[in-house]
Amino acid sequence: MQEIKFIKAQTLKEKPDESTLGFGKYFTDYMFTMDYTEGEGWHSPTICPYGAVAYEPSLMVYHYGQTIFEGLKAYKNTQGKPVMFRPMENLMRLNRSAERVCIPQIDVDFVLYALKKLVALEKDWIPTSDGTSLYIRPFIMATDAALGVHPSHTYRLYIILSPVGRYYKEGLKPVKIYVSDKYVRAFEGGLGAAKTAANYAASLYGAEEAQKKGYTQVLWLDGKHHKYVEEVGTMNIMFKIGDTVVTPALDRGSILPGITRKSAIQVIRDMGYKVEEREITIDEVYEAFDKGLLTDVFGTGTAAVISPVGILTWGDRTIDICNGEITPFTKELYDRITNIQLGIDEDKFSWIEPVEE
Ligand code: COI
Numbered sequence: 001m002q003e004i005k006f007i008k009a010q011t012l013k014e015k016p017d018e019s020t021l022g023f024g025k026y027f028t029d030y031m032f033t034m035d036y037t038e039g040e041g042w043h044s045p046t047i048c049p050y051g052a053v054a055y056e057p058s059l060m061v062y063h064y065g066q067t068i069f070e071g072l073k074a075y076k077n078t079q080g081k082p083v084m085f086r087p088m089e090n091l092m093r094l095n096r097s098a099e100r101v102c103i104p105q106i107d108v109d110f111v112l113y114a115l116k117k118l119v120a121l122e123k124d125w126i127p128t129s130d131g132t133s134l135y136i137r138p139f140i141m142a143t144d145a146a147l148g149v150h151p152s153h154t155y156r157l158y159i160i161l162s163p164v165g166r167y168y169k170e171g172l173k174p175v176k177i178y179v180s181d182k183y184v185r186a187f188e189g190g191l192g193a194a195k196t197a198a199n200y201a202a203s204l205y206g207a208e209e210a211q212k213k214g215y216t217q218v219l220w221l222d223g224k225h226h227k228y229v230e231e232v233g234t235m236n237i238m239f240k241i242g243d244t245v246v247t248p249a250l251d252r253g254s255i256l257p258g259i260t261r262k263s264a265i266q267v268i269r270d271m272g273y274k275v276e277e278r279e280i281t282i283d284e285v286y287e288a289f290d291k292g293l294l295t296d297v298f299g300t301g302t303a304a305v306i307s308p309v310g311i312l313t314w315g316d317r318t319i320d321i322c323n324g325e326i327t328p329f330t331k332e333l334y335d336r337i338t339n340i341q342l343g344i345d346e347d348k349f350s351w352i353e354p355v356e357e
Helices: 060-064 087-100 108-121 197-212 259-270 282-290 328-341
Strands: 030-037 041-049 067-069 072-076 082-085 133-142 154-164 175-180 217-220 236-241 244-248 274-278 294-301 305-314 317-320 352-354
Touching: 030 108, 041 108, 060 133, 067 087, 067 197, 082 108, 087 108, 087 133, 087 259, 108 133, 108 154, 175 197, 197 217, 236 259, 236 282, 244 259, 259 274, 259 294, 259 305, 259 328, 282 294, 282 305, 282 317, 294 328, 305 328
Parallel strands: 175 217, 175 305, 244 274
Antiparallel strands: 030 041, 030 154, 067 133, 072 082, 072 133, 082 352, 133 154, 236 244, 236 294, 294 305, 305 317
């Protein structure tokens, strides 16, 4: 293992009141950084004070968006010990995203080791009130100061930490979702399966329009036919139709392979329900509603955890799935996942990674 350099902060920040956290507004005292230079590989791993960094305006990432990120969470379990939820899954996905945008691979074992050191150092920042956690944001960006369009020769990896509350202001109340048949987030053959900034930039305009109409988020349809359901952008989507949960399959490569999605599929099967990963059209969703079979719609994501969807609007049709209240099935799924994360229930799928030995 490379040695991690430590640069001590002169002063430590006051921690925010847990009732005012929101999402991604506060950052802890320290961050982790590591640099990549062509011919040399990844080097100079450092834990240093979180703060502003000066770069030249020609920095490649500013112009061409060669950057990728991850999102995962740390919790304090019922014994007060810091733990993380499936961190290796995130680091492996970071490498898959890296490949798609020509960023060099990281050594996932070393980065996990560094991440544990960082979270252990910052464990007092892990909030413990209901619905809170320490959100971990690893990202890698191109750092050549040059304007030619080609992969950068140098990169920087950061890991920053943010104590967070629930992602949506609605909390566990169902959110309102607008189905966009005008704009698309991703295309087959495009970047949709990679966690890269461009996908989020692509979602902003449609999301702003939806928000002006009073919706929380957009449900994106496929780019070619505008009829197959894809994802929400900040979360994957699932529909419970009768006793089967249906979620869009990942094979088109235009949907983010969510780690909460993957975990939810396992938990739902463990609850005794069927899960189908397949193509699902927006027509089928509305038909299921008309037949009285659509009992639950919910999103899955690291930030969103399990988030019920109450209202769905597509063209001139608005449907109300659960009368403004989380349904028993969605609540049970939420509880089962969060109880594993918090150590209330047994970690029967081996998803929990202790931060300290
Ligand atoms: C996450 O759930 O971690 C995400 O990355 C979604 C969003 C906050 C960008």
